Amino acid sequence: MTIYExxxxxxxxxxxxxxxxxxxxxxxxxxxVTDYQMSAFLMATFFTGMTRGETETLVRTMLASGETVDxxxxxxxxxxxxxxxxxxxxxxxxxAPIAAxxxxxIPMISGxxxxxxxxxxxxxxxxxxxxxxxSPREFRDLVEDVGMAIVxxxxxxxxxxxxxxxxxxxxxxxxxxxxxxGSILSKKLAAGLDALVxxxxxxxxxxxxxxxxxxxxxxxxxxxxxxxxxxxxxxxTSMDSPLGSAIGNALEMTESVDxxxxxxxxxxxxxxxxxxxxxxxxxxxxxxxxxxxxxxTAALDSGRALEVFxxxxxxxxxxxxxxDSPSALPTAPVVHEATAPVGGYIDSIDALExxxxxxxxxxxxxxxxxxxxxxxxxxxxVSVGDHIEVGCPVxxxxxxxxxxxxxxxxxxxxxxxxxDEPPTRVGRIIEIISxxx
Ligand code: URA
Numbered sequence: 494m495t496i497y498e499x500x501x502x503x504x505x506x507x508x509x510x511x512x513x514x515x516x517x518x519x520x521x522x523x524x525x526v527t528d529y530q531m532s533a534f535l536m537a538t539f540f541t542g543m544t545r546g547e548t549e550t551l552v553r554t555m556l557a558s559g560e561t562v563d564x565x566x567x568x569x570x571x572x573x574x575x576x577x578x579x580x581x582x583x584x585x586x587x588x589a590p591i592a593a594x595x596x597x598x599i600p601m602i603s604g605x606x607x608x609x610x611x612x613x614x615x616x617x618x619x620x621x622x623x624x625x626x627x628s629p630r631e632f633r634d635l636v637e638d639v640g641m642a643i644v645x646x647x648x649x650x651x652x653x654x655x656x657x658x659x660x661x662x663x664x665x666x667x668x669x670x671x672x673x674x675g676s677i678l679s680k681k682l683a684a685g686l687d688a689l690v691x692x693x694x695x696x697x698x699x700x701x702x703x704x705x706x707x708x709x710x711x712x713x714x715x716x717x718x719x720x721x722x723x724x725x726x727x728x729x730t731s732m733d734s735p736l737g738s739a740i741g742n743a744l745e746m747t748e749s750v751d752x753x754x755x756x757x758x759x760x761x762x763x764x765x766x767x768x769x770x771x772x773x774x775x776x777x778x779x780x781x782x783x784x785x786x787x788x789x790t791a792a793l794d795s796g797r798a799l800e801v802f803x804x805x806x807x808x809x810x811x812x813x814x815x816x817d818s819p820s821a822l823p824t825a826p827v828v829h830e831a832t833a834p835v836g837g838y839i840d841s842i843d844a845l846e847x848x849x850x851x852x853x854x855x856x857x858x859x860x861x862x863x864x865x866x867x868x869x870x871x872x873x874x875v876s877v878g879d880h881i882e883v884g885c886p887v888x889x890x891x892x893x894x895x896x897x898x899x900x901x902x903x904x905x906x907x908x909x910x911x912x913d914e915p916p917t918r919v920g921r922i923i924e925i926i927s928x929x930x
Contacts, residue, residue, distance in 0.1 A: 496520065496530050503537040511550045518554045518653050528660060535657070535666040543671035549717060551671065555679035558653035559646070562600065562629040564685035567637055569598045570776030574690040574768050575677050577710065578610035578667075580698040580848035581735035585613050585643065586749035587765035587793070590801040592772040593640035594792040599772075600636045600684040601643045602650060604676075606857040606865070607662050609698070609848030611745065614645050615857075619743040619822055619867035623811030632684075639808045640801055651683045662858065668700040670710050674717050681723065688724035688775040690768055691715070695923060696733035698844020704729070704923065711926040719928050726771050729923040730764055734842040734877050736921070737761040741856045741870010741891060743822035750816050753799040758876070764921045766790055771925075823868035825891035830874070831902040836883040837911040839875050846908035847871060850901050854892055866893055871905060878918045881911070 499513050517534060520526035543551065564571050572592065576582050589599045603625075605612035614625045625645040627635065632650075635642035646655040654676050661667050661676075681689050691714050694700070695707030711727035718725035737758040739748035751757030752765065769792070770785035779785035792798050799816075806813050814821035851857060855866035872889040875881055888905045892898035 496526055500530065500533050500537060503534055503541060506541040508544050509547055514547065514550050515554050518551070518558060521656060522558045522653050531657065531660055532664045532666075535661055535664060535672065538672060539666045539669045545717070548671040548674050548713075549720060551675040552678045552682065552717065552721060555651060555653040555657070555675050556682050559648070559650045559683060560629050561683050562632055562650065562685045564598070564600055564633055564636065567598055567633070569596055570688065570778065571598045571600060571684075571686045572688045572690065572772045572776040573599055573601050573681060573684060573686050574692060574772055575681060576692040577673060577677070577694050578607055578700055579694040579732040579736055580610060580844040580851070581737050581740045581745065582611065582694070583616065583737065583739070583745040583749045583761065584692065584765050584768055586616075586746070586802065587752050587761065587798070588768040588772065589641045589643070590753065590798040590805065591765060591769035591789050591792045592776075593801045594797040595769075595773050595788050596778055597640070597772050597776045598636050599641035600632065600686065601641065602646060602680040602684050603643050604646075604658055604680070606852075607658065608667050608700070609845060609852055609857065611740070611742065611848075611851070611857065613643060615865055615867070616742045616745045617643055619746055620806060620811040620815060621821065623806065623809050625809070635808055639804050641805050642809065643805075646680060651679050654679050670713055673700065673710065674713055677714065678718055678721065681718070682721060686723055689718055690771040690775060691725060691727040692768055693727045693729050694732035695729050696731050696844065698735065698848050699732035707923075708926070715926050715928060724775055725928060726775055727926040728768060728771060729926065730921045731919065731923055732844055735844045735847050735873060736764070738873045739870065740847055740851045740873070741854070742865065742867040743824070744870040744872060744891065746815065746822055747819040750819070753793070753802055755794060760921050762793070766793060767922055825868040825893060827892045827895055827898045829890055829898050829902065830886040831888040831890060831905050833881050833883055833885045833887050833911060834906060835911055836881060836885075837913050838915045839877050839879045839881065840910040840912040840916045842873060842877060843908040846904060847873075850904040850908070853904070854890070854897055854901050869893055871901065875909070878916060880915070
């Protein structure tokens with residue numbers, strides 16, 4: 494067996510044997526398979542796909558590249574949520590503390606920014622002092638002490654995903670269902686979960702831009718998770734416009750705290766409550782989803798979720814000062830507003846364009862080892878459906894210098910469509926795909 498043959502067989506659309514996938518993934522983690530060989534394999538998979546059987550083997554092989562964290566001694570349902578990636582998606586920072594406040598244990602292994610979408614770890618690491626690299630034992634202890642932890646893959650936990658994810662990010666091979674399923678489920682199985690709520694994003698700013706593709710990914714994720722022993726539900730949510738107002742690492746942490754304090758954008762609040770409710774329900778702590786929604790809302794409104802969030806930040810080494818003063822997070826030196834060139838109604842805000850502009854400002858990576866600027870980003874000052882006058886501020890750009898600020902203003906204005914008639918407002922939640930179909 495050679496890597497060349499494996500790549501060629503995948504390129505030609507053959508179904509790979511388990512041993513071939515293992516040889517490839519293990520070799521890549523060990524450094525025997527080069528980045529260019531893995532890139533070729535990923536691109537071949539992007540075009541020819543994988544069978545369900547191959548995908549399951551991929552998940553198992555990626556999982557076996559590291560340790561599985563043993564959470565079995567923890568009393569309580571272990572449930573996580575995972576998003577397929579969007580723009581302005583800070584829901585983990587709100588949904589997880591809500592569900593933890595209700596007794597769910599959340600061992601979350603997250604990823605970094607991918608393509609135009611932001612990464613949970615990149616956002617979290619804008620908190621001074623906060624760590625996301627922990628040993629499996631420390632990870633377990635954090636979950637036991639706080640009820641939740643958000644950590645990175647490492648040389649011990651799913652190293653295959655850490656390396657493949659970073660390579661996919663820079664080789665345009667992200668939007669591929671079997672690779673997404675392999676990446677997400679290997680991480681989730683390594684965390685010793687009982688159940689998983691998947692937030693499958695659909696629309697302009699998502700990796701699945703049509704409802705049909707979103708459904709396909711949601712169904713594929715749920716079916717594969719169940720076959721591998723995890724109870725699962727997928728919630729399809731709209732990602733045509735960015736979620737909430739803040740896009741960029743530190744800015745999104747500030748907005749998460751706003752929502753945990755009962756303020757902040759309604760779409761972030763409602764979607765967080767919905768995902769937390771599914772976590773509570775799938776974890777077996779409510780008799781129906783209606784009751785779970787009521788409990789999730791109460792956990793947020795009573796401040797209990799904010800308390801869990803504060804403990805979680807401190808437990809992971811973070812300075813909690815930003816919870817009361819956002820200026821304790823990194824701030825950008827150049828902040829200017831973009832103003833509406835015409836008056837009218839906001840018809841759409843292109844999430845893809847906003848995500849790409851944020852990456853261009855420096856909030857995301859352009860190469861595998863590239864650094865990011867945690868202070869920069871975009872604050873949207875309007876939402877779809879708002880009525881505005883000409884000259885009204887529509888966005889605030891946080892940049893590292895004048896020239897990147899000026900070019901971001903041009904891109905952001907082009908991404909916001911203003912029309913004469915009010916558009917129909919639609920909610921974020923599209924549909925639920927549950928285990929039983
Ligand atoms: N999130 C992941 O963890 N992996 C993907 O491939 C896409 C989104």
